[in-house]
Amino acid sequence: MERRKFIKKSTLAAMIGILGADIVFGNLIPKGYQPLALQDPDPFKMFGLDDEMAVLNDRPWNIEAKAHLLDDKVTTNKAMFIRNNGLIPENIDAGTWTLRIDGESAKQEKTYTLAALKSKFQQYTYQLTLECGGNGRSEFDPPAKGNQWTVGAVSCATWTGVRLRDVLEDAGIKDDAVYIGYHAADVHLSRDPEKEPISRGVPMAKALQDETLLAFQMNGTAIPLAHGYPLRLVAGGWPASVSGKWVNRISIRNKVHDGTKMTGTAYRVPCNTVAPGEKVSDGDMCIIESMPVKSLITYPKSGAILKQGRKLNIRGHAWAGELEVARMEYSIDFGATWKECPIEKPVNRLAWQHFSARIGFPKKGYYEVWARATDSQGVGQPMVLPGWNPKGYLNNACHRIAIKVV
Numbered sequence: 001m002e003r004r005k006f007i008k009k010s011t012l013a014a015m016i017g018i019l020g021a022d023i024v025f026g027n028l029i030p031k032g033y034q035p036l037a038l039q040d041p042d043p044f045k046m047f048g049l050d051d052e053m054a055v056l057n058d059r060p061w062n063i064e065a066k067a068h069l070l071d072d073k074v075t076t077n078k079a080m081f082i083r084n085n086g087l088i089p090e091n092i093d094a095g096t097w098t099l100r101i102d103g104e105s106a107k108q109e110k111t112y113t114l115a116a117l118k119s120k121f122q123q124y125t126y127q128l129t130l131e132c133g134g135n136g137r138s139e140f141d142p143p144a145k146g147n148q149w150t151v152g153a154v155s156c157a158t159w160t161g162v163r164l165r166d167v168l169e170d171a172g173i174k175d176d177a178v179y180i181g182y183h184a185a186d187v188h189l190s191r192d193p194e195k196e197p198i199s200r201g202v203p204m205a206k207a208l209q210d211e212t213l214l215a216f217q218m219n220g221t222a223i224p225l226a227h228g229y230p231l232r233l234v235a236g237g238w239p240a241s242v243s244g245k246w247v248n249r250i251s252i253r254n255k256v257h258d259g260t261k262m263t264g265t266a267y268r269v270p271c272n273t274v275a276p277g278e279k280v281s282d283g284d285m286c287i288i289e290s291m292p293v294k295s296l297i298t299y300p301k302s303g304a305i306l307k308q309g310r311k312l313n314i315r316g317h318a319w320a321g322e323l324e325v326a327r328m329e330y331s332i333d334f335g336a337t338w339k340e341c342p343i344e345k346p347v348n349r350l351a352w353q354h355f356s357a358r359i360g361f362p363k364k365g366y367y368e369v370w371a372r373a374t375d376s377q378g379v380g381q382p383m384v385l386p387g388w389n390p391k392g393y394l395n396n397a398c399h400r401i402a403i404k405v406v
Contacts, residue, residue, distance in 0.1 A: 047226045050078045056147045060084035060189065060197070061226065065152035067399070070317070071298040073354055074127060075155035077219060082226050083132050083153060085261065086197025087187040089246050094222075094230040099167075099214070103181070103251035107172025114230055117214065120170075121162035126211050127351035128236030129156045129319045130243055133267050133288050136395025139385050142277045144392025151296060151399060156317065156352040159234045161215030164250070165208040173204075173252055180207045181257030182233050182244035199259025200242050200267065201251075202235055206289075211236055211350050214247070236350035237321045239288050239393075241267055256287075269389040276388040290321030293381055294396040295328065295355070295373040302401035312359045312369070312403060318343060319352040320375035327374040328355040332367050335383045335398070343373075361405045370400045 023029070043063060044051050050069055056062045061084050069079040094114055102109040112120070132153035134146050168180070181201035188195035206212060213234045216223060223229045228245030235242050241261065251257070261267060268285035295318035306312050318325040328343040341357035361367055374380035385397050 047082065047224070048078055053079070054150075054152065056149065060086055061088070062147045064149055065155075067151050067296055067298055067316075067401075068301045070152065070154070070296065071315070073156075073317075074219065075157045077157075077224055077227075080155045080157060080227065081132065081153045083147075083240060084186070084197075084226075084245075085241075086189055087191070088225060089185040089187060092185070092225070092230060092246075097230050098248065099231060100249045101168065101171040101252065102249065104254040105174040105177035105252040107174055110171040112167065114216065117162055117167065117231075118216065121166045123160060123162055124210075124213065125158060125160040125217075126213065126236070126348050127156050127158050127346075128211060128213075128234055129154070129350055129352045130234070130236060130240040131155075131291055131294070131319070133239035133241060133291075133393045134391070136397070137392035139395055139397065140388060140392040141385075142388075144390060146392055153240075154294075154296065154319075156319070158219050159213055159215040160217035160220070161213035161231075161234070163210060164212045164214050164233065165210075167214060168207065168250070168252060171252075174254070176254045177204050177252050178255060179203055179253040179257045181251045181253055181259045181262070182247050183249035183251065183259070184244050185246040185248050196260045198241065198244070198261045199257070200244065200262050201253070201257035201259065202238065202242050203289075206235055206238065206242075209235075211348070237290055237319075239267055239291065262287075265391055267393070268391070269393050270387075273387050274389070278390075280390055288393060290323070291319070292386075292394055292396040293320040293323070293325060293373050293375040293379055294318065294399075295325070295371045295381065296399050297369065297371050297401050300401070300403075303404075304401070305404045305406055306361070308361075308364050308405055312361070313356065314359060314369060314371075314401075315354065315356040316371060316399075317352040317354055318371075318373035320373065322350070323375040323377060325353050325373045326376045326378075327380075329372045329374075330357050330359065331370040331372070332359060332361065334368060335370055338372060361403070364405050367403045367405065368400045369403055370398045372398050 063082040065079045097114045100111045135149045135153035138148040215234045232245045270280045271286040297316040299315045329338040331338045343355040372381045
């Protein structure tokens with residue numbers, strides 16, 4: 001009898017730990033019953049995702065696309081990756097939502113309703129590339145801790161909102177301002193209200209760019225809850241972690257923002273090259289800013305079979321952080337030789353660019369098609385994994401697909 005009581009108490013304690021709250025009347029839970037909050041939700045239905053999306057984690061939700069799901073020129077809602085650090089906020093009321101501007105370098109503290117933001121400031125629409133800093137982490141060796149993203153933690157949706165610059169200038173920016181930091185309504189995994197899951201930011205130069213938005217629409221409709229409804233920050237070309245979701249406060253700082261996941265090793269890489277597996281002190285880690293040049297073949301799927309004598313049409317996207325992609329190439333001989341292919345100009349700054357090619361193969365057999373982008377400063381993608389770093393960030397090695405000619 002005592003053992004059965006212990007087992008029941010242990011199970012209840014485990015449930016409370018998962019839920020992050022006391023289970024009122026938990027002693028009355030019928031034997032074998034699982035509370036609704038612990039029953040597996042269906043993320044595909046819950047978030048309206050394509051059923052080929054890959055779930056990496058459910059606490060918090062982290063979900064990526066497969067390369068072929070990103071074939072659209074503008075990323076669709078159902079194919080947009082989800083990267084969360086905490087729990088999605090509940091009971092959001094856009095009608096009462098406010099954004100507060102404060103901080104040491106704000107001339108005044110000022111609060112705006114969502115309606116005031118929409119009516120007071122001019123609205124802008126841009127296609128903006130967002131990529132998780134850890135996209136491609138699964139290829140690092142020695143392995144890096146964290147979600148093992150492959151290639152699908154990237155998107156380029158259409159965002160509509162007001163310029164962050166206009167709102168900050170309306171509140172007033174002191175001359176000593178160097179950084180902004182965002183704060184949001186998502187909930188820490190512990191459900192401790194004193195803890196923020198994430199609070200990152202960018203230097204003032206990035207905050208004041210035309211394309212840095214306080215957005216309230218994604219692809220022409222209200223931002224889906226999983227992507228930051230009703231208001232989020234969008235700062236394209238930098239790690240997506242600086243584009244905070246569910247934003248309700250922006251602080252203008254007179255120092256580098258020191259919020260959660262801005263210090264230590266979070267979203268930082270070694271300032272100098274290190275050997276794989278080498279330990280790096282926090283002081284020798286530098287904050288990631290503009291993302292590196294990268295490309296993705298979105299058509300066809302890897303593993304495609306082609307009849308001998310036919311040509312293969314490929315297409316995909318390329319991006320380069322704050323820069324443009326100047327040249328796009330492909331290889332079918334494992335990088336021994338490269339052929340240039342057309343690449344379109346971006347529709348606006350910080351949007352990804354589209355490439356295509358028609359490829360012939362000399363005979364039957366197995367091939368790989370590799371893609372390589374070069375940015376406007378002449379920096380190209382490495383053919384293999386670039387410099388190792390302990391957090392597994394910034395893997396921009398050439399994407400490749402397998403083709404069999406029969």
